[in-house]
Amino acid sequence: MKKIIILIFVLKVCVSCDKEFLDTDPQSTINTDQLAKSASSNEALINGIYTALRSYGLAIGGNHEDYGHKSVLSAMDMMSNDMLTTKSSWYGSFYNYLGRQQTSVRSRLVWNTYYPQIKSANLVLAAIPSNITDEKLKAVRGQALALRGYFYFMLARTYGPTYIGNETKLCVPIYTEITVVGKARSTSNEVYTLIENDLKESIELLSGFERKNNDAINQNVAEAFLAEVYLEMGRYAEAATLAHSARESYELLTEKEWLTGFYDIKSKETMWGATITSGTTTFVASFFAHFDNTNEDGYAGGMGIYKNIDKNLYNSISDTDFRKKAFVAPAGSLIYPGLPAYANIKFRDPTITSGHYIYLRSSEMYYVEAESLARSGNETAAKQVLYEITVTRDPAYTLSTNSGTTLINEIILQKRIELWGEGCAWYDMKRLGFSLTRDYPGSNHSDFGKFNIPAGSNEFIFQMPQAEMDANPLMVQNPL
Template sequence: MKNIVKKLAPLALAVLVLTGCEKEYLDTTPASAVPNEMVFGTTEGATVALNGIYRSMWTSWDSRHDLFGPKSTDLSMDMMGNDVITPVRGYGWYVSDYNHSAYGTATNISRSGGSWRSYYRTINNANLLIQNVDGAAGTQARKDYIKGNALFLRAHSYFYLINLFQHTYKGHENAPGVPLYTEPTTEGKGRGTVQEVYNQIIADLDAAEALLAGQTKDHVSHINQKTVKGLQARVALQMENWERAATKANEARQGYTLMNAATYKAGFGAANSEWMWGLQIPNDQSTIYASFFSHMSNTAAGYAGLGSTKLITRELYEKMSATDVRKEIVQAPTADNKGTYHNYASLKFKLPITGSWAADYVMMRASEMYLIEAEALARLGRDGEAVAVLETLVKARDPQYAAPATSGTDLIEEIIMQRRIELWGEGFSILDLKRLNRPIKRITGTAANGEHVAALILVTERSITDPQILYRIPQDELNNNKALSAGDQNP
């Protein structure tokens, strides 16, 4: 961490502010020489630093077109799972994630190294804000807003780090986690336990929830108390804390309106009434090919549109009825695979304006909260309530829907299936397989039939508790962090 902290500490000070296309810079020449009081002396300066953290969450790294912050990690986790297909090697991006070789490399620009640096960059810069904002000149409400956002960002980063670099929470509470930093430092730490990391995540989110009470977010890229509750629900689901998951998910979704069919078919490229958090990317600051839409939008002039198309599995496609809007945004299969797009190609993710890369990355939606609440209620034996919540969501997609199972294990399985359909492509595959203790199991055949091509995926089946599934700690971290040794590396 020592080496990485020195590189990352100034980053929040020198990036663009999230105000549409307007460009504002702090005077950072050199950035490392800027004293804290120039940045954190006022809440205005601290807001610029906060905006910088958010912007850093979608910028690209090292000229790699598959390293662009949290959404690149989300895409990696989906490519590792069962439900996203890429039929051809194309330009090669994400093929190593698809065949399970990407995360086994420990270089800085590998999948493991990129995710480690991205999340720890956010953590370090959040720590700078958390440590300094209380002393800034400005109103208490404004300090609370900035600190609440920073605490959320730290918790969000640790949640993904702990799930990438270790198995799921339940049954692994005492396993080695990731180094835990709650203040800016250049001194490395050892791997805290999974339990210790989750304790910090919960503490940060609880503190953020209190600080953001009654606050309105500045920008679509920022978060508010409802977003905090949404992440609390996501974390509780992973921990199998069903009561907290149900409660927080219900609280989080209040006030949000589920998308209607027209909005759903318009594509997930612009924040709407259902979005609880998104990252807004102006056209002049977009990373174009090194972006989520390049890799996932089959309608854009990016990698997916140029041949590395992304498909939904036939299994999920056939689980949707003819009246389900989610089926309408998948290319219906034809015998000769000569439709407008490849058989089973998803049209879920679209750039809002043709010829422009201005778009929003979806980070959290109210629909996820309905699914968390429904599953948690079902696991608590509150089947009637679970069915009501599930049907409220799915009827917004398919007016003819009625839950085919209304109790017990069958109901839980239906909720999980609806979760796979609704959240397809949004980054939940590996998280869900881990917490459900279900294997990676890809149905193979031909991509035209909505099945994985074995020659491309290589790994057709793997236990989710196989140590090989874990991301590797970057070798630079092991070399420079005196609290870590070669024995701390994941297998």
């Protein structure tokens, strides 16, 4: 019966999303001259980008793993040490690393999620000059720059190498104007220079901008983006300063709030996300359908395609840390007796169809700041920042006595625990030069994903999608 219900919803989703795809074409009725004079038209374009980032089927089409930016964050986490799926079904191709290969349709998920939206951002930036004085247009340009910079960051760390030591190696093509001509890949340094310039200008332009809700990007979000970029680039002092500024106006969640389910964009730690309503939901092609193990109408809870935490990571969580309650203990759960050991109950949508997407939380900035402080030689401050957030999760936690690599590893571990399932784990593994280690004694990983990959392997870089290789004669492929 559940399968029949799911199929009916799938058909409804596909029909509604085809209409939405047509409605979000940003170039159908607005020309450049109109854009240059109209704040509302430019705002409509930016809102179209935000809509696309939570829409179904725009990157791959007909694939229930394709529901925008949140689907990308989820797919990348499935490639990490920290998460597993119990069945070879949706997200299985990311879990077993076949999705990164050019012949897989999954290889275009990241590419097709961001490049079309970069095109829309370029249209706005072409219409609004950098010396604009109108306050509304300044805010629109600032959002367009922040989005373009962040999208290139997502592309660079997916299809390109890590930044440090690879500055002259090939990354991704740069498009800053509307064109139908494919370009060659730029170097990492060229791509990151564009990213930095976009985000720095956006931070200036968004000063004083007050957004209506957390669906839009404001100055704090742009600062958070640049903090992440500087961490990747090894510019640690700047990363620490920006991370602190980005998080400063946000309060940390209490235990009750943290364990609510992460479905409410109005949560006091949410910096950026997407509001989902009964009218915009894509139901089974959605984050909660795949990651809410408690929902019997979704893939996870309804068909037993559970998303679980790695056993080693679970065991590393202190018993006095309330975040351990976000996962089913080995002895089972009284509240959810049907779920297997280590199943996540962190993500739960009590509305069933209207759970919001949270893209970025202020808590992430504590770990960016702490790691950056430690790497820039200020270990005392790094320990204090780590303590500030950890003691709110684990009352028994005491100020760290670690130093050097041991301190940094502690910061990274706490980050993995806090942000499990939120899109940080795989990108951090790649940046930090960690290996994939799933095949170990007592591992709870599924057989089709139970393997190890050494640090620095080509498998930590996605290949260019086959369609891009076929269409662009200047494109150079990454190794298999």
